[in-house]
Amino acid sequence: MQVKTRHLTTFLEIARHGSVGKAAATLKVSQPAVTRTLRELEDELGCALVERDGRGIRLTSAGQEFRRHAGASLAALRKGVDAVRRVTADEAPPLRVGALPTVSARIMPTAVRSLLQSSDARLKIVTGENAVLLDQLTRGELDVVVGRLAAPERMIGLTFEHLYSEQVVFAVRRGHPLMEAATFDFAALRSYPVVMPTRSAIIRPFVDRLLVAHGLADLRARIESVSDSFGRSFLRETDAIWIISQGVVANEIAAGTLARLPIDTSETRGAVGITLRADREPWPILDHFARVLREVAVSQR
DSSP states (O other): OOOOHHHHHHHHHHHHHTOHHHHHHHHTSOHHHHHHHHHHHHHHHTSOOEEEETTEEEEOHHHHHHHHHHHHHHHHHHHHHHHHHHHHHTSOOOEEEEEOHHHHHHTHHHHHHHHHHHOOOOEEEEEOOHHHHHHHHHTTSOSEEEEEOOOGGGGTTEEEEEEEEEOEEEEEETTOHHHHSSSOOGGGGGGSOEEEOOTTSTTHHHHHHHHHHTTOTTOOSEEEOOOHHHHHHHHHHSOOEEEEEHHHHHHHHHHTSEEEOSOOOGGGOEEEEEEEETTOOOOHHHHHHHHHHHHHHHHTO
16 A cells, blocks of 8 residues: 555545644645645545545544554554664663643652652653543554543543542732732632633643633633643733642642632542553563552652
8 A cells, every 4th residue: 555654644634633734834835735635535535534524624434443543553664763773872762751731740750869869760751631541542642641531432542540530720919909808709810810721631621611610601801722832921020820630739739839720620629640552562660660650659648
């Protein structure tokens, strides 16, 4: 068959974005080039992989099945390239870890310190949104992702191991006017800037449902960002409210530099754990790292 790496890469980007235009922007090629590559792939396979869905596109049943195998194929190819480079360079590859910002702040420092005390492992840690990290895991660009449990359709070809559960909090600076009020009024959030997750963030649906339930679906003075460094800096300088996973600000809340508004966010609780490719080959350092993560998660519950 004449299926090439560029066909697989292009198809996976189209599947990830649900848009030919966004796939073209990511790949840094023209939109006609992406369309042409997709058509070549469909002609080679003899079936349609995508279909129109409103303003975007979605995968057909054949496309959904091919996505799983395309991701595994790219992962296997990258593994082979890495193996050749290791033989040439005579050195062990780094363990490539994807972690949500909340994980990077909460358990990753302790886990990495423990791992380095008991091994000479080399690590590469990438922080980003859950969906982006899972795509990189599927394509073989990461070896493990420590983050939230994704939707069932996104877990095809992947496995998940629960470590702990976490919920969203509304954080503010120490001495914020809302913390000084005699009684808390949820509607008072309208008077302050709100920093919230982007639409592609995995916790965004939980946040949206909570705001709708309290009649605040139309917040205007809001900033969408997944940058924890921006959130911390902005809260220090303003009276903004930061809607963020609890683990990201747990240390600041414990130290008293940030405070948590008295809002019940238990309905935003979700599972955080270890996601791996189902077809992964045994790797002692990865198994060791998983054991360390389990121990650290238990100790911090």
